[in-house]
Structures are given as C-alpha cells and as structure tokens.
Amino acid sequence: MKLRNGFALFGIFLASVVTWVLTPTALSDETAIIYSVFKGIDLGNPNDAVQKDYFVNLGTNQGVRVGTVLEVARKSPSYDLTTEKLYKDLIFPFAQIKIIHAEKDASIARLEKLYSPDKTPVLVPRAVIVGDLVKISK
Numbered sequence: 001m002k003l004r005n006g007f008a009l010f011g012i013f014l015a016s017v018v019t020w021v022l023t024p025t026a027l028s029d030e031t032a033i034i035y036s037v038f039k040g041i042d043l044g045n046p047n048d049a050v051q052k053d054y055f056v057n058l059g060t061n062q063g064v065r066v067g068t069v070l071e072v073a074r075k076s077p078s079y080d081l082t083t084e085k086l087y088k089d090l091i092f093p094f095a096q097i098k099i100i101h102a103e104k105d106a107s108i109a110r111l112e113k114l115y116s117p118d119k120t121p122v123l124v125p126r127a128v129i130v131g132d133l134v135k136i137s138k
Helices: 002-022
Strands: 034-039 052-056 069-080 085-102 107-114 133-136
Touching (some): 052 085
Antiparallel strands (some): 034 052, 052 107, 069 133
16 A cells, blocks of 8 residues: 555656746746747648747857757656655756747757667657757757
C-alpha cells in the first residue's frame, strides 16, 4: 500500500513541478524559451508538408537574426526513489531550430534537427514544446 501511495504522491509532485517549469512567472527574465507553437493545417495535399512554427522570446536585441540556429533543451527533474525527494533538475539538449523571422524581442523558428534517440534521454513528447529552453548554438 505504501508503494502505491508513493507513486500517487510522485505523480502529484511531478505535475506540480511541470506546472512550475511551464509557468512563465517561474522563469527569470533572462531565460530564453519556446513560448508558443503554431502548427499549419493539413489540407490533405500529399506534396504539402505541414510546418510547425516555434515562437521564441529572443530577437535582434539579443543577437538573433534570420538563419541563426538555436539549441533546444528540456529541463527535467530527477526524483530519488530511495529518499522520495527531488534530487536535481537535469537540462539536456535534444534539438536545433533555425530562425526564419526575427524582431526586436521575439522570433519565429522551424525545426532544423532532432537529435538521435540513442544520444538523448527519454523525451515525452519527443518534440519541441512550449517551455523548452533555447540558446544560440555555437
């Protein structure tokens, strides 16, 4: 019975951590993130690829230009099951996006590259999502 309650508590804890991570007020003003995702409509045309646009809170004021490549990372809490406590937040890169439009403090990007699953931790979902961290790729 204790184990089942432990998993229930872990689920509640994980949900609260995810909510905290994705809440804009929980992020510092200097944290660059994906703040919105827009997906085109699939009209069923076999020659038309449905695009996804990623809106980023970096722009020309932060050195971003059309063609700039950004590395996308996910912040993931690790939970120690032996002590039943949060151990550490891990941040791991898993994709690259490329800027297609830039303004002063915001830009729009498209997926350039999703890193191989055997080189990255398990991602759920395995996609760029709102709240993912970004930085200019070197």
